[in-house]
Amino acid sequence: MGFIFNILATAAAALVAAYLLPGVSISSVPTAIIVALVLALLNTFVKPILIMLTIPVTLVTLGLFLLVINILIIKWTASLVSGFQVDGWLAALLFSLIVSVVNSVFHGLAKRSEA
Template identity: 60%
Template sequence: MGFIVRVLISAVAAMFTAYLLKPAVKVENFTTALILALVLALLNVIVKPLLVILTFPVTIVTLGLFLFVINAIIILLAAKLVPGFRVDGFWWALLFSIIMAIINSVLSGLAGSN
């Protein structure tokens, strides 16, 4: 049950973030946002740990700031995989990932999920 709530919260956060970044980021509808949330969850479980391990020295040198770049890469990869989700470039993907993380955190706090 917790996973379903987290996916729903991520879908709402993706819709709201896309609304805030309207010209550069587009999510067609809530179904696309749900698929995006599932794909992001899958990419965060499979691809992100591999990228973190491969870029560990760079992450150490940049004091962890390179993790933002990894998040942007994950968003760009999701944009390639999910039809109906579009991001105009790397910087918009970076901004999308930061804003979505903040909104996701606030909504998770309001929902009371861990």
């Protein structure tokens, strides 16, 4: 049940980000769910490998290179999912930040309702 909630929360967060950002578009709710699934897969399997390969750069930049990795994951997702478009690196960065914040809010509300 937790995985499904995470996917739906990420899909909702992606829709919020697409609504707020002019450089991001998601064509439909099913596309948002596919975006959430692809993001989950890339963040689970590809992102750790990228982090391990870029440890020296990440250390030199005091962790800021992790933002570049997030941008690459978002841009890769946009290239894999038709109906999801991200125009530019700044839009990808802001999309990543908004999705993270909205996801945090959803998870905080879910924990509060469990208590």
